[in-house]
Amino acid sequence: MKKDSGYNTKQKEKLLDYLVKNKDKHTNVQEISAYFASEGTHLGITTIYRQLDKLVEAGTVRKYSFDGKTGACYQFIDKEKDCHEHFHLKCLVCGKLIHLDCDHLLNLNHHIAEHHGFIVDPCQTVFYGKCAECSGLKPHSHSDDSEE
Amino acid sequence: MKKDSGYNTKQKEKLLDYLVKNKDKHTNVQEISAYFASEGTHLGITTIYRQLDKLVEAGTVRKYSFDGKTGACYQFIDKEKDCHEHFHLKCLVCGKLIHLDCDHLLNLNHHIAEHHGFIVDPCQTVFYGKCAECSGLKPHSHSDDSEE
DNA sequence: TTGCGTGCAAAGGTTTTGCATGGCA
DNA sequence: TGCCATGCAAAACCTTTGCACGCAA
Numbered sequence: 001m002k003k004d005s006g007y008n009t010k011q012k013e014k015l016l017d018y019l020v021k022n023k024d025k026h027t028n029v030q031e032i033s034a035y036f037a038s039e040g041t042h043l044g045i046t047t048i049y050r051q052l053d054k055l056v057e058a059g060t061v062r063k064y065s066f067d068g069k070t071g072a073c074y075q076f077i078d079k080e081k082d083c084h085e086h087f088h089l090k091c092l093v094c095g096k097l098i099h100l101d102c103d104h105l106l107n108l109n110h111h112i113a114e115h116h117g118f119i120v121d122p123c124q125t126v127f128y129g130k131c132a133e134c135s136g137l138k139p140h141s142h143s144d145d146s147e148e
Numbered sequence: 149m150k151k152d153s154g155y156n157t158k159q160k161e162k163l164l165d166y167l168v169k170n171k172d173k174h175t176n177v178q179e180i181s182a183y184f185a186s187e188g189t190h191l192g193i194t195t196i197y198r199q200l201d202k203l204v205e206a207g208t209v210r211k212y213s214f215d216g217k218t219g220a221c222y223q224f225i226d227k228e229k230d231c232h233e234h235f236h237l238k239c240l241v242c243g244k245l246i247h248l249d250c251d252h253l254l255n256l257n258h259h260i261a262e263h264h265g266f267i268v269d270p271c272q273t274v275f276y277g278k279c280a281e282c283s284g285l286k287p288h289s290h291s292d293d294s295e296e
Numbered sequence: 297t298t299g300c301g302t303g304c305a306a307a308g309g310t311t312t313t314g315c316a317t318g319g320c321a
Numbered sequence: 322t323g324c325c326a327t328g329c330a331a332a333a334c335c336t337t338t339g340c341a342c343g344c345a346a
Binding site: 154155156157158177178193194197198219220 | 309310312313319
Binding site: 100115116117120127135 | 278
């Protein structure tokens with residue numbers, strides 16, 4: 001793993017700050033760019049991509065490439081919360097991202113490894129479906145279309 | 149779900165034929181295009197995209213958008229084999245697609261639904277990692293996520 | 297000063313759209 | 322015949338790369 005090499009620039013600092021503030025959700029380059037544009041602080045697209053790339057290599061940020069339309073998504077990794085050992089659930093209706101801390105799921109990993117000889121990488125794997133609100137288990141009047 | 153509306157054209161027939169023959173793996177537009185080019189049968193890129201889109205809406209084909217570099221992948225759904233009730237494993241190294249028929253995994257679905265109130269859609273969910281060959285035959289020093 | 301960081305422009309790749317033509321029903 | 326399907330070209334996007342200038346150490 002590469003070290004967090006490089007200088008401390010304002011851009012890098014601001015980007016990291018934004019990522020930390022939004023660590024609970026997946027974000028993407030255009031969202032970041034739009035945010036800084038609205039803030040009056042311009043941040044070049046190229047810089048965002050390159051800094052993000054370095055952060056991913058440094059293990060500070062996780063990259064998800066599951067959505068071809070909006071491009072790749074990024075998320076800050078909170079190392080203190082040990083976020084790298086659990087799976088994520090993503091609601092296809094409302095887009096909510098859920099962190100799943102559960103022994104049962106880690107068990108799953110071991111099961112697949114032992115019985116199927118396959119090493120699952122939780123960092124790259126996201127479960128898609130409907131969250132409690134959107135599936136009707138809880139009262140939630142989110143009458144969004146998004147019919148599959 | 150929309151019906152399979154539309155005329156039966158040669159292009160549509162050939163595309164579907166190709167998809168059925170390759171239903172065991174994920175394919176993509178450029179692969180399809182290259183195949184028909186090598187066969188001497190030209191199939192326009194636009195047609196492939198549009199037919200694929202219709203097939204996805206009709207529920208005949210599944211679309212995966214996990215790789216931003218190579219673009220979206222598509223796979224024919226074998227309804228007779230009831231392929232929609234199991235998960236898929238995809239090796240990030242060799243690209244192999246594994247169908248996982250396992251009660252333990254279905255159990256997982258129930259567990260998440262009951263304990264976390266989340267309805268996982270197996271059709272949209274793919275586990276990413278390394279298959280037995282790619283993770284076992286190679287003398288890798290069990291480095292966590294040092295890819296490549 | 298040295299060398300990385302930045303950002304504009306341009307390139308490369310995937311997917312979509314416009315439009316005229318061709319084919320199915 | 323009426324539509325839908327096709328396919329070329331061009332556009333729309335996302336991402337990467339080249340290059341010159343700016344800034345951190």
